[in-house]
Amino acid sequence: MDQLTPVLQGFAVVLEPQNLLYCLVGVVVGMLIGVLPGLGPAATIAVLLPLTIGLEPVTSVIMLAGIFYGAQYGGTITSVLLRLPGEASSVVTVFDGYAMACQGRAGKALGIAAIGSFVGGTVSIVALSFVAPVVASFALDFGPPEYTALALLGILLVATVSGGGRVKALAAACVGLLLATVGRDGFTGAQRFTFGDLNLADGIDFVPIAMGLFGLGEILHALEERHRRVQAPPTLTRVWPDRADMRQASGAIGRGSVIGFVLGILPGGGAVLSSLAAYALEKRRSKTPERFGKGAIEGVAAPETANNAAATSSFIPLLTLGIPANATMAVIFGALLVQGVTPGPRLVDEDPELFWGVINSMYVGNILLLIMSIPMVGIFVRVLQVRGAILAPITVMVTLVGVYTVRSSVFDIGLVVAFGVLGYLMKKAGFDPGPLVLAFVLGSLLESNLRRSLLLFDGDPTGFLTRPISGVLFAAFAVVVLLPLTTRLLRGRRGGPRDDDRSGGRPDTKELV
Amino acid sequence: MGTERDAGDHPSDVPETPTVQEALDAADAPLDEEPPPPAGTVANLVVAVLVTGLGVATVVSSLALGIGSAREPGAGTWPFALGLVVVVFGLALVAGARRTADAERFPREALGVVAGIGTMVAFTALIGRIGFEIPGALLCFVWLRWLGGEGWRTSVLVSLGIVAAFYAVFVGALGVGVPHLF
Numbered sequence: 199m200d201q202l203t204p205v206l207q208g209f210a211v212v213l214e215p216q217n218l219l220y221c222l223v224g225v226v227v228g229m230l231i232g233v234l235p236g237l238g239p240a241a242t243i244a245v246l247l248p249l250t251i252g253l254e255p256v257t258s259v260i261m262l263a264g265i266f267y268g269a270q271y272g273g274t275i276t277s278v279l280l281r282l283p284g285e286a287s288s289v290v291t292v293f294d295g296y297a298m299a300c301q302g303r304a305g306k307a308l309g310i311a312a313i314g315s316f317v318g319g320t321v322s323i324v325a326l327s328f329v330a331p332v333v334a335s336f337a338l339d340f341g342p343p344e345y346t347a348l349a350l351l352g353i354l355l356v357a358t359v360s361g362g363g364r365v366k367a368l369a370a371a372c373v374g375l376l377l378a379t380v381g382r383d384g385f386t387g388a389q390r391f392t393f394g395d396l397n398l399a400d401g402i403d404f405v406p407i408a409m410g411l412f413g414l415g416e417i418l419h420a421l422e423e424r425h426r427r428v429q430a431p432p433t434l435t436r437v438w439p440d441r442a443d444m445r446q447a448s449g450a451i452g453r454g455s456v457i458g459f460v461l462g463i464l465p466g467g468g469a470v471l472s473s474l475a476a477y478a479l480e481k482r483r484s485k486t487p488e489r490f491g492k493g494a495i496e497g498v499a500a501p502e503t504a505n506n507a508a509a510t511s512s513f514i515p516l517l518t519l520g521i522p523a524n525a526t527m528a529v530i531f532g533a534l535l536v537q538g539v540t541p542g543p544r545l546v547d548e549d550p551e552l553f554w555g556v557i558n559s560m561y562v563g564n565i566l567l568l569i570m571s572i573p574m575v576g577i578f579v580r581v582l583q584v585r586g587a588i589l590a591p592i593t594v595m596v597t598l599v600g601v602y603t604v605r606s607s608v609f610d611i612g613l614v615v616a617f618g619v620l621g622y623l624m625k626k627a628g629f630d631p632g633p634l635v636l637a638f639v640l641g642s643l644l645e646s647n648l649r650r651s652l653l654l655f656d657g658d659p660t661g662f663l664t665r666p667i668s669g670v671l672f673a674a675f676a677v678v679v680l681l682p683l684t685t686r687l688l689r690g691r692r693g694g695p696r697d698d699d700r701s702g703g704r705p706d707t708k709e710l711v
Numbered sequence: 712m713g714t715e716r717d718a719g720d721h722p723s724d725v726p727e728t729p730t731v732q733e734a735l736d737a738a739d740a741p742l743d744e745e746p747p748p749p750a751g752t753v754a755n756l757v758v759a760v761l762v763t764g765l766g767v768a769t770v771v772s773s774l775a776l777g778i779g780s781a782r783e784p785g786a787g788t789w790p791f792a793l794g795l796v797v798v799v800f801g802l803a804l805v806a807g808a809r810r811t812a813d814a815e816r817f818p819r820e821a822l823g824v825v826a827g828i829g830t831m832v833a834f835t836a837l838i839g840r841i842g843f844e845i846p847g848a849l850l851c852f853v854w855l856r857w858l859g860g861e862g863w864r865t866s867v868l869v870s871l872g873i874v875a876a877f878y879a880v881f882v883g884a885l886g887v888g889v890p891h892l893f
Contacts, residue, residue, distance in 0.1 A: 252885075289734040293726040359731055363813055369762050369800040372793050376769060379790050388776060388786035414831070421827055421858055422747075422820035470734055478728040491726040587859025591851040592873055594827075598834055598850075599843060599877060603887045608839045615831045622824060627750075627758045628813030649784045657782030 204546075205327065208554025212562055217257050217555065224261035225563045228268020229570060232284045233276055233578050237593070239269040239285070240526040240632070241416050244408035245593060247533055248600035255537040256552045260559040262530050267319060267509040267560065270469055271567045274311040274502055275578055278304055287469035287505035290477040294490060294497030301493050309439040310495055311502035312571040314451045318503035319564040321455040322462070322510035327557060329463075330546065334518040337543035342650035343662050347671035349644040352521045354678055355466035357633040360525075364682070366629045374634035377402055378641020385649060397609040404532040405604050406613040407638055411631040412529070413597050414614065415621020417590055438572070443495055450480050450496035451503045458507025463514050468524040469505040476504035510560055516541055517553060521640070525632035528639050535639070536604075750814035759808050763801030769794030823858050830854065842892035848874045 211217060231242045243262050250258030273285035278295035291311065298307040340348070353375075357367035380391045381401030392398040439447070454476040461472035480500040481490045490497050512523040520542035522528040534541050539552065546553045570578075601614045621631050655661030663669045729737065769790055779785025804811070830850040837846040851870030855861045861869070881889045 283734075283737055286731075286734045286737070289729060289737045290726075292737075360735075363811065365800050365803050365807070366813070369797060369804070372797045372800065373765070376790060376793050376797070379793075383786040385784075386786045390776060390786055390790065391772065418824050418827055421823045422818055470731055474728050474731065474734060481728070585859070585861075587855060587861055588869060590859065591854035591870070594831065594854065595847055595851065595873060595877060598831065598838075599847075599881060599889055602838070602889060603881070606888055608835065608890075611835045611838065615828070615835055618831065619828055622828075626815050626817070627754075628811070628815075645789045648789065652781055652784050657780065659781060 201331075204550035205554050205558070207551065208558040211256060211551050211555035212260070212559045216254075217260055217559065218562065220253070220257050220261040221264050221559050221563050222566060224264020225268035225271075225566050225570070228265040228270075229272040229567065229578055230581055231265070232269035232272020232274075232288075233581050234284065234584075234589075237413075237416055238526075239266050240408075240529055240635075241412040242269075243526060243529045243533070244411075245413040245597050245600065247405050247409060247529070247536070248604050250533055251536065251604055255534065255539045256555040258533060258537060259530060259552070259556045260563075262533055263513070263556060263560065264563045266526050266530070267506060267563060268567055270502075270505045270509050271312065271315055271571050272578065273505075274315070274498075275308065275571070275575060276582065278307045278311070278498070279579060280582070285469075287473045287508075288501070289470075290473055290501045291498055293477075294492070294494050297491065297493035298495070298498065303493065306439050306443055306495065307498045308575055309572060310443060310447050310499045312568055313439065313444075314447065314454060314499040314503035315506040315571075316564050316568045317451050318455040318458050318505075318507035319510050319560065322459045322507040323557060323560045323564075325459050326511055326514055330514050330518050330553075330557070333514060334543040334546045337519050340519075340543065340667065341665075342647040342654060343665050343668040344671070345647040346644060346651050347662065347668040347675065348519060348521055349640045349647070351671050351675050351678070352465040352515070352523070353633065353637050353640060353644075354675060355464065356524060356636050357466075358678060358682075359466035359468075359471060360630040360632050363628060366627075367633045370624065370629045370631065371633040371637040374637030375641045375644065377407065377634075378638050379645065384642070384646060397607075401642075402613065403605065403610060404535065404639060406601050406610050407617050408529050408532055408635055409597050409601055410614040410617025410619075411621035411624070411635055412525075413593065414618025415625060415631060417593055418618060418622040419625045420586070420590070439495075447495045447499035450476075450500040453479060453483075454500040454503030455507045458504035459511045461504070462508030462511035463523070465515060465521065465523045468512050468526075469508045472508035473501035473505040476500040506564075513557070517545055517556070518543055520545075520643070522636060525636055528632075528636040531639050532635075747815040747818055749812045750816045752809050754816070755808035755811045755814055756805065758814065759801055759804035761801075762804055763798055766794050766797030766799075766801050769797060826853065827858055838890055842890045844874050844878065844892050847877065 212221070227242065227246075228239065231237055231239065237245075243265055246262070246265070250262065253261070269285055270287060273283060273288035274291055274295070276282040276284045277288040277291040278299050281292055281296040283289040283292055295307045295311070298304060337344075353371050354368075357371045358364060360367045376391075378401070380398055382388070382399060383390055389399065457476045457479065458469075458472040461475060462468060477497060477500055480494075480496045481487050484490065484494070484496065512527055515521045515523045516527045516531055520531075520540065522531040531541060539545075539549065597614060597618075598611055601610050602608065604610065624631050624634075651662065652659070662672055773787035773791035773794055776787030776790070777785040778787045778791045780788075830853050834843075834846040834850050848870050851873045852866050855866035855869055856863065859866075878891065878893075881887055882891050
């Protein structure tokens, strides 16, 4: 029973009024930004970072986590009703969800998506509660070489599965690692890349980088898009899923939960990939694949279950290894660092209230979202009528004033504007800012562990390969690098399909199922 | 939008599962009328050369920091290695500049982005001297009236409203030290 005590204490943490309130705030904000196209969860969490400074660490992560999985619920609504995916993880839901809405079955589609999300999320939390402590205890033995390998593999995988070309994503990751070296070197005390500026002596703060690249960068990029008017949503029929629908979708929900949980753990996997994989699997398994795209309820249930399960399980690498699995997790990682909490294998023992408080808050958050997404869906649809022209300056002001409040520094406002411009230019040039931010938060961890490893091995880099765990991780690293190169070569020999930078070697969901 | 094309291309009208890239693209600009035209080879070359140049600059300044050795890593060892990798990626981008299609051309609307950046720079320059209220109201007004295409009356009222709300929240309720005039 001893192991259960901290878990139960975690529930006590969740039920504190302040934590309940911020959980609610998080999921409502998540739903809203999920409904609104444009600003994604990573950008929203980045923009709200200053708000979390005054909160307890556990409260702030409960809220930020709520934004992340709440956005998975919200993205469904516009996919089904308007054929507008609010988030990338709801893009496949458009096919069957919108078809169902056209047939007057929008209520059924939204209902099954909400139920699937709830089941997927809950299954994933239960699995997380069992798996995370095991991973953490395993990782306690990790030394500098293992962390070096893990951080490198994590950055590589995230760069591999991100938007934009692969070379560009990797180059962006390297720039992130370089930005992390700015400031005083922890080993020698030398000033690196500060150009004599005292503001840079302690390094660049994470908050302006994340807020600038994700928040301002997206807003600036949206300024030059010519928007089509949002059409009025179809009237929502109050027809909820019945027993037959549930029976039809139950298999998809079950499989979606497993796919989501597993892919969510993998670095770079996350919600987008798992929703695509779950959809592809259902279509392949189905005896009547021709129904897909014409309102098959499994086509809504599977991806919506999987994206929520993945959003939940992507907390495992963050909370147990201290390695964020995707861009949003990188921002939450940064939020924890700002609070003075370093996530890693010791977190579950040293700070069980935070660990179990955050995990258990997801049960509450999922229940809140289930309540909000079925009866209150009409309210969230109305949010779409708020004009982007009014939201944009508000977001800019929140960013500029917010970043100042973190360190009372005008220099940081300049920094956030500079990174906003960089984020815009990166988007224009086809560079995804996600890998840059992720690599930045892992940068100092990677460098210090690499240097410690080299000292440990007396300068012999083969030491990385002779230790079992780091050896396996480096082997996986090599596979990820070489596999697309070989497929590209084979494809080139067969004179295969277009092989430009954009599609070259990108993992196809079909291969992953 | 990628999803529509996928739905149409398939003979039996069953949608192909999109790739991650297509899903990201579809969610990025679902309201866009048409995707922006891709940038030309020259623009791609400029980007690639900039990346290479960044790598070279990093390598050069790492040498000044002292690159040490594998046995005794110095302050410049890690940046030096990173700089070399960036140079390699930059050269790869140079080599592939002709085939790259993921960069966007700057449309006429990009002038609005320049104006937007201008308001932020002005805000940054002024907040330390005269507080956030006047620069903030001006920023909101420019964004509403010219970048957002709202009417004069809406723009004036909403920008004053935003600044008042910020004043109430940051100065009044939270009491954080944002520079303010009043």
